Amino acid sequence: MPDQITMQVARYRPEQEDAPTFDEYDVPLRKDWAVLDGLNYIKDELDGTLSYRWSCRMGICGSCGATVNGEPKLTCATFLTDYAPGPVRVEPLANFPIIRDLVVELTDFMTKLGKVRPWIIRDEEQPVEEGEYLQTPAELEEYKQFSMCINCMLCYSACPVYGLDPKFLGPAAIALAQRYNLDSRDDGGHERLTILSQPEGVWGCTYVGECSRACPKGVDPAGAIQRYKLTAATAAVKALLMPWSQR
Amino acid sequence: MSAPPYARLYKPKVRLLWWLSRRSYTLFVLRELSSVFVAWTVVYLLLLVRAVARGPAEYQRFLDWSASPWLVALNVLSLAFVLLHAITFMNLTPQAMVLHVRGRRIPGRLLAGSIYATWLLVSAFLVWLVVG
Numbered sequence: 001m002p003d004q005i006t007m008q009v010a011r012y013r014p015e016q017e018d019a020p021t022f023d024e025y026d027v028p029l030r031k032d033w034a035v036l037d038g039l040n041y042i043k044d045e046l047d048g049t050l051s052y053r054w055s056c057r058m059g060i061c062g063s064c065g066a067t068v069n070g071e072p073k074l075t076c077a078t079f080l081t082d083y084a085p086g087p088v089r090v091e092p093l094a095n096f097p098i099i100r101d102l103v104v105e106l107t108d109f110m111t112k113l114g115k116v117r118p119w120i121i122r123d124e125e126q127p128v129e130e131g132e133y134l135q136t137p138a139e140l141e142e143y144k145q146f147s148m149c150i151n152c153m154l155c156y157s158a159c160p161v162y163g164l165d166p167k168f169l170g171p172a173a174i175a176l177a178q179r180y181n182l183d184s185r186d187d188g189g190h191e192r193l194t195i196l197s198q199p200e201g202v203w204g205c206t207y208v209g210e211c212s213r214a215c216p217k218g219v220d221p222a223g224a225i226q227r228y229k230l231t232a233a234t235a236a237v238k239a240l241l242m243p244w245s246q247r
Numbered sequence: 248m249s250a251p252p253y254a255r256l257y258k259p260k261v262r263l264l265w266w267l268s269r270r271s272y273t274l275f276v277l278r279e280l281s282s283v284f285v286a287w288t289v290v291y292l293l294l295l296v297r298a299v300a301r302g303p304a305e306y307q308r309f310l311d312w313s314a315s316p317w318l319v320a321l322n323v324l325s326l327a328f329v330l331l332h333a334i335t336f337m338n339l340t341p342q343a344m345v346l347h348v349r350g351r352r353i354p355g356r357l358l359a360g361s362i363y364a365t366w367l368l369v370s371a372f373l374v375w376l377v378v379g
Contacts, residue, residue: 012257014256014257015255018257095259097256097258098256098258099256138350160265160275163261163265164261206278206279207275207278207335207339208271208275210272223342223343226339226342227345229343230343
């Protein structure tokens with residue numbers, strides 16, 4: 001195994017260039033070093049001006065997503081040795097505007113996330129003294145995989161529909177809406193239906209499936225979307241045939 | 248929530264041939280294109296029904312027209328696209344339909360397998376109807 005690997009890192013410094021370029025850095029190639037360790041080495045030892053996001057270093061916070069050799073990855077969970085002898089090309093996540101270097105602008109997602117109301121909505125709150133809302137393991141299993149989403153945006157980066165039409169609600173927002181729709185404690189399905197059943201909601205998805213392949217936490221947003229299409233279609237037919245039972 | 252006023256965001260452009268960069272992207276674009284051929288298949292079947300309704304002479308004319316090389320080529324191409332469309336639909340069904348029997352979820356493979364089996368049975372019946 002060579003003791004160094006070349007990292008080609010995308011740089012975008014808006015004050016001095018109109019489009020991203022690449023800078024090359026040689027970093028130590030260690031068995032236990034992830035791409036993020038390489039970036040940290042560059043920042044600490046070679047070029048302090050490099051900008052990127054990171055926090056937990058253990059695949060929990062979802063901050064360190066980037067495009068590594070063309071694939072959306074968490075840089076903390078992607079090892080340099082897998083790309084030996086190199087080079088490793090690190091670019092910002094695709095489909096997002098770039099603020100600087102590897103840092104992308106996520107306001108669009110944050111706006112969409114709020115729209116799907118990703119929290120438990122109750123028709124009637126039970127008094128605190130009655131205790132917690134109980135749930136069986138089977139009821140938990142219904143939504144558990146969707147609750148694993150860490151908002152890392154790898155699915156948006158992998159989704160060509162979002163790349164072509166930024167109005168598309170997108171995989172993570174829909175998967176998180178389903179996380180609550182399928183929760184036995186939630187009564188907010190009808191509120192989410194309005195946003196999810198729009199043309200830019202689930203119907204925007206044409207089932208490429210790359211979102212589910214890109215997800216580092218094993219969430220299946222493509223499955224969530226297809227499943228909700230059936231829910232939305234059933235609700236539309238029901239509303240047509242039985243307009244008096246709107247709920 | 249409005250976007251923060253950053254100095255200058257760089258907005259990457261989607262390349263014209265982006266869909267050639269990954270097999271799943273290529274299949275996605277082909278599947279989008281398949282709707283044209285699915286529509287043609289529907290039109291072709293309606294023309295067949297019309298020809299049958301108008302009697303043997305019109306039906307024979309339809310058969311002669313269908314035997315022209317360009318139409319055979321078009322229909323073979325359409326069949327390939329309709330198959331791509333149908334297989335995608337069948338593979339997708341277990342993801343869209345979550346069925347439970349006695350509190351246990353039916354495995355996706357079983358669901359997809361039963362759809363494929365039904366497809367084969369109906370196809371075999373149609374072959375028997377035409378050839379047998």
